[in-house]
Amino acid sequence: MIDHFGEAVAATYDRNSAERFEPELVASTVDVLAELAGAGRALELGIGTGRIALPLAARGVPVHGIELSTAMLARLRAKPGGAEIGVTVGDFASTRVAGEFALAYLVFNTIMNLTTQDAQVACFRAVADQLTPGGCFAVEVIVPELRKLPAGQTVLPFGLGPDRWARSDYNPATQAAPATTWTSRRARTGASRSISPCRRRIRYAEQAISVSSVHSQGRRQRAPRGPSC
Structure with a gap:
């Protein structure tokens, strides 16, 4: 996986993505994720500057992140509460974290940063290996136009x-x-x-259903509607 989020991008990321930091949008996203996590731990793939991880942790959900960009991670660490969130530096398509999680999640089209079919399949496999029985993998992506x-x-x-x-x-x-x-x-x-x-790669609905079915292994799954990434 190529790091697209070096210092030049990280320095202005929050400002250039200001619409994604709107309180109502963040709160609604955190509401869904907190419900899915329940009393368990949550794993964010591509934790970035902590837009979702920080408020989710503030709700009492233990959050751990995987992040390839050390520049983005530095922004997370500089924010209030950022130093308390555990982060493993690595490619979320293949990086494993100790322990199990009730929820793993990707937000803001992050799955599209995996630019090959093999990498996206590996990501689902890695998540399946780290979820508790009945756990959930939540993926937020655009519908390609x-x-x-x-x-x-x-x-x-x-x-x-x-x-x-x-x-x-x-x-x-x-x-x-x-x-x-x-x-x-x-x-x-x-x-x-x-x-x-x-660089990004879209995923069609049929592919998402096929991959999630192969790696569900008793975990919860819900088929996407329409074309998904």
Whole structure:
């Protein structure tokens, strides 16, 4: 797995993803995860800067994270409560953590950072090995907007704003969906511009159902609706 979240991305990640930090959105996500975890432990794959892990831990759920980017991890550690959350540095497709978990979860399309079928299957296998009987693997992903693509077009814009815009490049055959974000900010000292490319891979509903069925082993599962990543 390639680390797409180095220092240049981590330094502005929370600011550039401000809409994902809206209190109502965070609270609703944490509500669902806290219910799924119950009295057990939770494992976040790609814990990042702690957007969900910190409020979930504040609810009393013991949270452990896996994170490849040391730059993102440094931002988590700098936040109140961040030093108390255990984190294992590594690729969440293959990294195992000691003990078992009632809940493992991926939020904000993180599963798409695994850019091959083998890596995504390995992720499900690793999670299955770490869940308690009856445990749950929750995955939050976008529904790829493939139906919006006219014949011959592969590019769709998203996240358009006065100082930030982005595009996804879809290849339905290979399932590659790299995204590129351009950011331009002006301050008293002048203009600041950045380009953040990110490799991603979508997953179709049939594939998600097949993989989750193979690795469920008595764990709870719910089939996705429509195309999923």
